[in-house]
Amino acid sequence: MKLIITTLIGLHGLIHIMGFVSAFHLVKIPNSPMQISRPWGVLWMLASLLFFIMAAGYVLQWENWSLYASLAIIVSQTLIFKFWRDAKWGTLINVLLAVLLIYNLYFF
Template structure:
């Protein structure tokens, strides 16, 4: 049961990462996440092309989390490695999107903690 709940958390986290893609690409507008061309809490203006590149990083993280969720659902032996790599990558992307991405960074830290504890406690039925 814990495995399924964790896989759902990974899937939902991946879907939320899609917001970081659709806003910079102007595929959607969100009041909570306005379009901007700056990163690092507004310290660096990367322009239109740069923010689209950042959007692609968010998309890559979304794909990684969805792949990790699918791998965990189907008990693939590589799910933990993909989850760990994607989570570390996502933390880096969250720094670029700070402060809007601060809650995502907290979720990433929780995922890392869960990976550590679950691995030691054999919670995920490997």
């Protein structure tokens, strides 16, 4: 189960890299109508890094991994609200990760 959760967190983090790449025109993402400015692109990368830290903290059972998890979810959902038309399905993953976070905080 831990592998599935970690993979989900990591994949969500990888998806956020697409916003950074798009903002800085590093790679042309086919069929991506999103126009992302560089400041928003930096936030997409921040969310990605926070999700990777969240995944590492979850696997390694860091004491404060929940702080990074909370920040990752907040930044991610802020970006999703801003780019709702193209990123709305990320909300589902964020909700699942928030449930995981709450479960781990109160039951472990």
